[in-house]
Amino acid sequence: MKALDKGFxxxxxxxxxxNVVRLERxxxxxxxxxxxxxxxxxxxxxxxxxxxxxxxxxxxxHLFPETEGFVMAMQDQVxxxxxxxxxxxxxxxxxxxxxxxxxxxxxxxxxxxxFSVLAPKEYLFRHNNVAKIIHKALCSKFxxxxxxxxxxxxxxxxxxxxxxxxxxxxxxxxxxxxxxxxKPDILVMDRKDRVAHIVDIAIPNDDNMQKSRGGKIRKYQxxxxxxxxxxxxxxxxxxxxxxxxxGLVPRTMVTAVNELxxxxxxxxxxQKTVLLVRKFLSAAH
Numbered sequence: 001m002k003a004l005d006k007g008f009x010x011x012x013x014x015x016x017x018x019n020v021v022r023l024e025r026x027x028x029x030x031x032x033x034x035x036x037x038x039x040x041x042x043x044x045x046x047x048x049x050x051x052x053x054x055x056x057x058x059x060x061x062h063l064f065p066e067t068e069g070f071v072m073a074m075q076d077q078v079x080x081x082x083x084x085x086x087x088x089x090x091x092x093x094x095x096x097x098x099x100x101x102x103x104x105x106x107x108x109x110x111x112x113x114x115f116s117v118l119a120p121k122e123y124l125f126r127h128n129n130v131a132k133i134i135h136k137a138l139c140s141k142f143x144x145x146x147x148x149x150x151x152x153x154x155x156x157x158x159x160x161x162x163x164x165x166x167x168x169x170x171x172x173x174x175x176x177x178x179x180x181x182x183k184p185d186i187l188v189m190d191r192k193d194r195v196a197h198i199v200d201i202a203i204p205n206d207d208n209m210q211k212s213r214g215g216k217i218r219k220y221q222x223x224x225x226x227x228x229x230x231x232x233x234x235x236x237x238x239x240x241x242x243x244x245x246x247g248l249v250p251r252t253m254v255t256a257v258n259e260l261x262x263x264x265x266x267x268x269x270x271q272k273t274v275l276l277v278r279k280f281l282s283a284a285h
Contacts, residue, residue, distance in 0.1 A: 036075045036088065043206045043248055044247055053249040056268040058273055071275050074108060075246045082106035112245040113205050123203075130172075131185045132156060133200045134241060138199075138264045139167055144221045151269070164192040175226040181219045188260075189227075194234040196227045197260060199241060203274055205243040212254055218239035247275045 044051050057063070063071070073079055078088075083105045086096040098106040101118055106179060113123070114186045133151045144167060156169040167185040175182060186199035198220045203251040204212040217238050224236040239256040249267060257264055 001086070038245065039077065040075045040206070041131055043244075048250050048252070050208075050254050052247045053267055054247060054271075055265075056249075057247055057271050060265075061272045061275070063275075064274070067276070071247070073244055074112075077108055079108055081108055081111065083110075083133050084108075087254075098144065109205050112204070124229045126274060127201055129273045130203065130241070130243065133266055133273065134201070134262070135169055135186050136197060138260065141261060142167065142188075148236055151273075153273065162237045165190050173223065173227070173266075176225065176230055177226060179222040179226055182223050184220060184223070190232070192230075194232070195210055196224075196231070196233055196236045197239055198224060198227075198236065199239045199260070201241050203243055203245055206246055206248050209242050209244050209248065209250045212220050213240045213250065216242075241276050243269075243273065245272060247271045 011076075027042070032038045032045070032241065034041075043049060044054055057071070058068070074254075078084065080089075082094055082099065084095045085091045087092045090141075096105045098104055098110060098115070101115065102115070104110055109215075111118075129152065132154050134157045136145070136151055136154050139145045139156075139160050142161060142162065142165040144165065156170055158171050160167045166187075166189040168184075170185060172183045173187060173189070184198045186197075186201045188197040188199065190196070200220065202212040202216060217240060220238045224238055227233060228236045237259065239260060240252070241256055242253055249271060254267060256265055259265060269284050
């Protein structure tokens with residue numbers, strides 16, 4: 001038995017200098033210093049990222065172990081794309097151009113957000129699934145839904161309304177003066193509280209979250225002004241709901257969900273939807 005004891009007994013593990021027990025701080029530092037894997041850690045711990053919300057899928061996503069492992073491999077950028085094989089594994093005979101569009105390097109980022117072949121269908125499907133989660137929650141909040149249905153079976157009507165509230169889905173909004181961007185994903189007109197909420201969803205690459213949010217706010221400024229003037233509202237809000245392609249959650253996403261009066265539990269549901277991208281990556285393999 002002594003020969004088998006490698007120093008892992010309870011008493012030995014407490015000995016100073018024992019290398020088996022590693023501090024969380026040290027492991028995080030090591031993770032952050034990795035040239036490839038550390039990129040995700042840097043974004044996860046960036047000032048504008050809600051690191052706790054970004055990791056909720058691990059405890060509340062209820063994913064299969066193999067799916068969870070795949071997601072972590074995607075976040076660490078170790079999926080065997082042609083770019084990874086060429087530049088990380090050093091397979092010099094592998095050409096790194098995307099095998100389907102042949103226009104740019106076949107990286108994870110290209111496949112999950114910059115692949116023109118997937119944009120009209122797969123990216124739109126992912127975007128709409130997140131939008132449906134939010135639309136369904138808003139309609140439930142205002143008592144506009146008569147039956148409960150899962151978001152993936154939910155087909156939002158163009159307009160749902162009652163005596164006090166209208167909720168529009170992907171509809172061009174007619175205004176007194178023409179505005180260039182008048183078709184948000186969701187528009188809530190709350191006549192009781194005299195407020196309108198312009199809700200728009202984006203799922204950019206990890207390093208484009210803040211840029212996407214700023215773009216959404218600028219995009220709907222004119223519509224916001226027109227709605228306030230036309231309907232004599234006390235307030236209009238622009239709520240960009242942003243999740244990155246690898247599931248990073250900016251702090252502004254949690255704030256926006258709270259301001260809409262929705263449960264922050266919706267964030268992990270939307271995050272899970274975004275993370276289930278296996279078919280995206282397999283499309284290029």
